[in-house]
Amino acid sequence: GNSVTQMEGPVTLSEEAFLTINCTYTATGYPSLFWYVQYPGEGLQLLLKATKADDKGSNKGFEATYRKETTSFHLEKGSVQVSDSAVYFCALTSPGSTLGRLYFGRGTQLTVWP
Amino acid sequence: SQTIHQWPATLVQPVGSPLSLECTVEGTSNPNLYWYRQAAGRGLQLLFYSVGIGQISSEVPQNLSASRPQDRQFILSSKKLLLSDSGFYLCAWAKKRDRTLEAFFGQGTRLTVV
Numbered sequence: 001g002n003s004v005t006q007m008e009g010p011v012t013l014s015e016e017a018f019l020t021i022n023c024t025y026t027a028t029g030y031p032s033l034f035w036y037v038q039y040p041g042e043g044l045q046l047l048l049k050a051t052k053a054d055d056k057g058s059n060k061g062f063e064a065t066y067r068k069e070t071t072s073f074h075l076e077k078g079s080v081q082v083s084d085s086a087v088y089f090c091a092l093t094s095p096g097s098t099l100g101r102l103y104f105g106r107g108t109q110l111t112v113w114p
Numbered sequence: 115s116q117t118i119h120q121w122p123a124t125l126v127q128p129v130g131s132p133l134s135l136e137c138t139v140e141g142t143s144n145p146n147l148y149w150y151r152q153a154a155g156r157g158l159q160l161l162f163y164s165v166g167i168g169q170i171s172s173e174v175p176q177n178l179s180a181s182r183p184q185d186r187q188f189i190l191s192s193k194k195l196l197l198s199d200s201g202f203y204l205c206a207w208a209k210k211r212d213r214t215l216e217a218f219f220g221q222g223t224r225l226t227v228v
Contacts (some may be wrong), residue, residue, distance in 0.1 A: 006157075031216035038156055043120075043219040044158075051214050089158065093215060099163060099213030100146050100208030106157035 002027045006105025013080055013112050021075040021108045023064075023090035029093040032100070033057075033066055033073040038087040047075075047088070079088045080112045116141035120220030127227055132176075133192040135223050137205030140186065145207040147165045147188040148217070149180055150203040164188060200227045 007022040025031065032051045036044040048057030053068035062077045073090060090105040116193060120137045127133060139145050144224045149161045162180035170180050179194050181189045205220040 036219075043222045044206075045219070046216065049212070049214070049216070050210055076188055099165065100217055101148070101160060101163060101175075102150075102158075102206075104158040107152075 002031065002092060002094055002103045003047075004090050004092055004103055004105040007108055008106070009087075010109040010111060013072065013110070015082055015112055016079045017112075019075070019077040019080045019090070020108070021048075021088055023075065023105060024071045025071050025073065025090075026090050026095065027071075027092055027103075029095035032070070034091045034093075035062070035064055035073070035075050036089040036091060036104075037088065038107070040086070056075070066077050080110070082112045082114050085110055085112050108113050116207075116209070118205060118207055118218055118219065118220045120192050120223060122223060123221060124179045124224045125226070127195050127225065129197055129227055133190070133195050133224075133225070135190040135200070135203055135205075137188045137190075137220055138186055139188075142207070142209065143187070144185060145209065146215070147182065148206040148208070149188065150204045150206060150219075152204065152222075154201065158204070162190070189219045195227045197227050200225055 003026045005024050034049045035047040037047045038044050041059045048059040050066035052056040056065045062068045064073050064075045088111050091102045117140045147164045152158050164182045178192050186204045203223045206217045208215040208217045
């Protein structure tokens, strides 16, 4: 079946530090992969996505590359800011899905200190 | 542009009381609609999805039900709440973009059952 395994948190970093949040998945075929972000007290917002192998999604300084050989989609940012403090969710949809059902990881809490 | 509205933002209800959470989408027609729940310390779990009026599919057996009385309205209900129903409930809709279905989330409802 489909599943997402995400690095356990919480992650605490100083401002301008490098961020990596690991995400690996299990799925048949080529799923679409997503990173969502949840700021305190809010719903989820799409941060970036990739729909095929070797694609790189990027947004707001965050990047993630779809690695089929390692079934991974790790999130990275070169220099985090206090405003990046949030919960980050890795997710996938099944290949060819017409339902759009998302399979989520458990989420990783990121706290950035000034 | 499309928007999704979800209310109320927070709710405190006693055990055994009924529940009704409402979600509406504007600016699109015949969307796929979803209810997710985020329990404390856990990831997001899909509760229900709907591909059309009156069409509801349940992912997990539980104390909750869903209805879609109009094309862009999705309601989550319970006749008698349990303590275990506490959590953060998120409504979402999906549209096709870049060869995949992309989900957009409401602001969420924080439900505390006491």
